[in-house]
Amino acid sequence: MVPTSYYILLSAALFTIGVLGVLVRRNAIVLFMSVELMLNAANLALVAFARERLGVDGQVLVFFVITVAAAEVAVGLALLVAIFRTKQTADVDEVSTLKG
Amino acid sequence: MASLDLLIWLIPALPLLGFLLNAFLIRSERPAGLVASAMVVASFVVTLVATFGLAGLPAEERRIMSVAWQWISIGSFQVPFGIMLDPLTAVMALLVTGVGGLIHIYSIGYMHGDQRVVRYFAYLNLFITMMLLLVMGNNLLVLFLGWEGVGLCSFLLIGHWFERRVAGEAAVKAFVVNRIGDAAFILGMLAVFNYFGTLNFYPVEAGGVSQPGFLERSIEIMGQTVGPSWQPVGVATLITFLLLIGATGKSAQLPLFVWLPDAMAGPTPVSALIHAATMVTAGVYMMARNEAIFQASLTTQGWVMWIGALTALIAGTAALAQWDIKRVLAYSTVSQLGFMVAACGMGAYVAAIFHLLTHGLFKALLFLAAGSVIHGTNDTQDMRRMGGLRTAMPTTFWSFAIGAAALAGIVPLAGFWSKDEILTHALTGNHWPQLFILFLTSLLTALYMGRQVALIFFGQQRDPSYHAHESGRVMTVPLIVLAVGAVVGGIINLPWLHWLSDWLFPVLGEEASSFNLFMAALATAGSVGMGYLGWWIYDRAAPRVKVGGKDPAYRVTGDIWDGMEEAWYLDAAYSRVVVQPFRRLAGFLARVFDPQGIDGLVMGVARLFGWIGAGVRRLQSGYVRTYALVFTVGVLLVLGFILVATR
Amino acid sequence: MDFVLFFVTAAIALIGAIAMIVSRNAVHSALFLLMNFGAIAVLFLLLQSPFLFTIQLTVYAGAIMVLFLFVVMLLGAEQVEDTPDRIAWQRPLAFVLGAGLLAVAIIGAVRAATFAPPPSPEAAEFGDPARLGELLFTSYLLPFEITGVILLIAVIGVVVLNQRGRQRVKVPSEE
Numbered sequence: 001m002v003p004t005s006y007y008i009l010l011s012a013a014l015f016t017i018g019v020l021g022v023l024v025r026r027n028a029i030v031l032f033m034s035v036e037l038m039l040n041a042a043n044l045a046l047v048a049f050a051r052e053r054l055g056v057d058g059q060v061l062v063f064f065v066i067t068v069a070a071a072e073v074a075v076g077l078a079l080l081v082a083i084f085r086t087k088q089t090a091d092v093d094e095v096s097t098l099k100g
Numbered sequence: 101m102a103s104l105d106l107l108i109w110l111i112p113a114l115p116l117l118g119f120l121l122n123a124f125l126i127r128s129e130r131p132a133g134l135v136a137s138a139m140v141v142a143s144f145v146v147t148l149v150a151t152f153g154l155a156g157l158p159a160e161e162r163r164i165m166s167v168a169w170q171w172i173s174i175g176s177f178q179v180p181f182g183i184m185l186d187p188l189t190a191v192m193a194l195l196v197t198g199v200g201g202l203i204h205i206y207s208i209g210y211m212h213g214d215q216r217v218v219r220y221f222a223y224l225n226l227f228i229t230m231m232l233l234l235v236m237g238n239n240l241l242v243l244f245l246g247w248e249g250v251g252l253c254s255f256l257l258i259g260h261w262f263e264r265r266v267a268g269e270a271a272v273k274a275f276v277v278n279r280i281g282d283a284a285f286i287l288g289m290l291a292v293f294n295y296f297g298t299l300n301f302y303p304v305e306a307g308g309v310s311q312p313g314f315l316e317r318s319i320e321i322m323g324q325t326v327g328p329s330w331q332p333v334g335v336a337t338l339i340t341f342l343l344l345i346g347a348t349g350k351s352a353q354l355p356l357f358v359w360l361p362d363a364m365a366g367p368t369p370v371s372a373l374i375h376a377a378t379m380v381t382a383g384v385y386m387m388a389r390n391e392a393i394f395q396a397s398l399t400t401q402g403w404v405m406w407i408g409a410l411t412a413l414i415a416g417t418a419a420l421a422q423w424d425i426k427r428v429l430a431y432s433t434v435s436q437l438g439f440m441v442a443a444c445g446m447g448a449y450v451a452a453i454f455h456l457l458t459h460g461l462f463k464a465l466l467f468l469a470a471g472s473v474i475h476g477t478n479d480t481q482d483m484r485r486m487g488g489l490r491t492a493m494p495t496t497f498w499s500f501a502i503g504a505a506a507l508a509g510i511v512p513l514a515g516f517w518s519k520d521e522i523l524t525h526a527l528t529g530n531h532w533p534q535l536f537i538l539f540l541t542s543l544l545t546a547l548y549m550g551r552q553v554a555l556i557f558f559g560q561q562r563d564p565s566y567h568a569h570e571s572g573r574v575m576t577v578p579l580i581v582l583a584v585g586a587v588v589g590g591i592i593n594l595p596w597l598h599w600l601s602d603w604l605f606p607v608l609g610e611e612a613s614s615f616n617l618f619m620a621a622l623a624t625a626g627s628v629g630m631g632y633l634g635w636w637i638y639d640r641a642a643p644r645v646k647v648g649g650k651d652p653a654y655r656v657t658g659d660i661w662d663g664m665e666e667a668w669y670l671d672a673a674y675s676r677v678v679v680q681p682f683r684r685l686a687g688f689l690a691r692v693f694d695p696q697g698i699d700g701l702v703m704g705v706a707r708l709f710g711w712i713g714a715g716v717r718r719l720q721s722g723y724v725r726t727y728a729l730v731f732t733v734g735v736l737l738v739l740g741f742i743l744v745a746t747r
Numbered sequence: 748m749d750f751v752l753f754f755v756t757a758a759i760a761l762i763g764a765i766a767m768i769v770s771r772n773a774v775h776s777a778l779f780l781l782m783n784f785g786a787i788a789v790l791f792l793l794l795q796s797p798f799l800f801t802i803q804l805t806v807y808a809g810a811i812m813v814l815f816l817f818v819v820m821l822l823g824a825e826q827v828e829d830t831p832d833r834i835a836w837q838r839p840l841a842f843v844l845g846a847g848l849l850a851v852a853i854i855g856a857v858r859a860a861t862f863a864p865p866p867s868p869e870a871a872e873f874g875d876p877a878r879l880g881e882l883l884f885t886s887y888l889l890p891f892e893i894t895g896v897i898l899l900i901a902v903i904g905v906v907v908l909n910q911r912g913r914q915r916v917k918v919p920s921e922e
Contacts, residue, residue, distance in 0.1 A: 099722030
């Protein structure tokens, strides 16, 4: 059996890649996808720990995360579409009027 | 005697009552003058009664003390609020209330029609109260209270006509210059307390507790020194030198006499009372009172003598060159005070007090007569515009002449006896420089008085713009009274009767002085000669005196005359060295430091916060990705902290 | 055997993730993410959770990614990001932070987890849906209900946000 820490390391790497994606990319949709990547990395860690601890609680949490992620993606993309209709661009840097 | 204890409180209390009445109740001129004068005259009567009561006591017991309450009670610093009556106090109080009363009566006539006459009488009464506290105080602090009080009243009264800029400035100058002396006086009081543990002059029984005095313990500080080892200063010298500086401020000696000539901007009765008879003599009184410790320091006594003598000479030369009738008398006062101070320095305290008393009489007389001249010539003060007034104002003329003769020291008038006693003391004490200077000054005195008499009363009236007339009886009667006093006043200490010496013996402990016929004759001859010379020169030169022109002597002496007129530019030097830099500093502080420095600092704090805010505001860039960046930094920090903390 | 499988799948996941954030074309990014989700699903399977393997493929890969692709096509947002970054220091700083984050995570992971083989679950029905369902309706009942409400709100929200041509209420001052 593969030791748990391997999965955790993989999860960390995927999470970091997700963070980089959020910080670097300007396209709102790609930014969103990076967020999903981060969520998945977290799910992976949860499931790995669930197996280690021999309890399915971790998997139940993953179930919830997936569900809420789906709802969040729906609403987020609806927002994105609404913004795109007014701004005609999906560049996140354009939406910067809320500044000091 | 119990009743005397309470009686002496009436002496300062009556004028105080007059002040309160005039300040708060009385509104019109007539009652103001009458109440004020009545209070002072009543105080004089009480003083007389108290003095007779004092005389009824045996000589060693002639000191009546009365303490009203314990003014300051802080641990070992005990100061009672008390007054006393002893021979020295009695003569001073008689002078103050007597001459003061006459001047009050005179003021009723002089200040008639003035717009603030009630205020004037209120302050005049307050002045008498403060002066009485000064001479009657039984410790240095009550004396100082009176000292400051008369300084305050002097300020208020010099500036009585404050619409005139000159008056306001003169009042401030008087107060500020006095303050310099007062600062030294306070230091002297501190020194006294430090070395003696008390400020009382003599032992006081108050509240069942006996509080010691310091004047009879001067032996305690003999031999003690203070200061660095390469320049030790005797304790007695330290104390007395500080007190001396205080006296030079109040009694207008070198170098702090510059306020007195300018103080002539006040009403003439004020000049007579404050700047001739009473306030300026406070320094002399203070030195006489503290003679026990002054005598303990030969160093200081040397200073006292030199200061007195030099002041007398310098002021005498200045008096010779003045045009203003009152300024001549002002410098003359400074000069005569120099005589008194020099006498104190020689240890001739009785002579100093004697001269103080006689000077009070004839200088007040001269000032009041001058006031009469001013009044009768429609407020003229410049002697170049006067002349030939003796026919129009005979009473004033004769009073002035008697006063001038007394001042010059012509036998048998009062001034002769007192001035001669001082000169004799200088002779017997082998103080040759001072003797020479003082003798020279007395010659100068006669000279300038002769000049003044000639310029005012002889010749032709040079300025036709006024019609000269004699003053009313309310003004001339005090003149006559004072003139009589100036004539017979010498009787109180004739050399073979020496009543005053005996009277003051319990306090000052001096033997009666001798009479030196040679000195007396020389002095009198000198005075008569110089007086006549002064009169003769200016009577002859009168036609050459032009209104607004230079003195005839200018042709002979040139710029020296101008130097004399400006009192050797001492005042101008002060102005350059002290006053202008202060003004510049004040201007700098007001125009530069305050708006830019202080305001800049305060506004700067505000602007700093604005600047910080503006800087911090830039963090809100509006870019989501920047916010995400900051998030990540925070996450890193938290994770790092967890890692470190759970090591 | 397990190790080989793990490493291959992990490699696919990583490649997919990196390619997703590097790719210029949004559609390509979406497809790479899809690949990544597939790899993760396989990893779930390796971790004895067949139910989650199915859910991941159905919901994430099947529904969410499809939604993403729809929106990309709808907006035509597959354009290339040409303009240079307005915030100059964003990219370098992001890399620094990424590296830091990775370091922290690795340290944490290495310290906490063990490298020993994990204990294997006793029953074969470890990741069985029945087991999950049991927990779901007993211990985690409240979260379950709330999740239902969240989904409802999401649906309503999406509908509201995407209405077209709504009549705006006229502001009185404009009249």
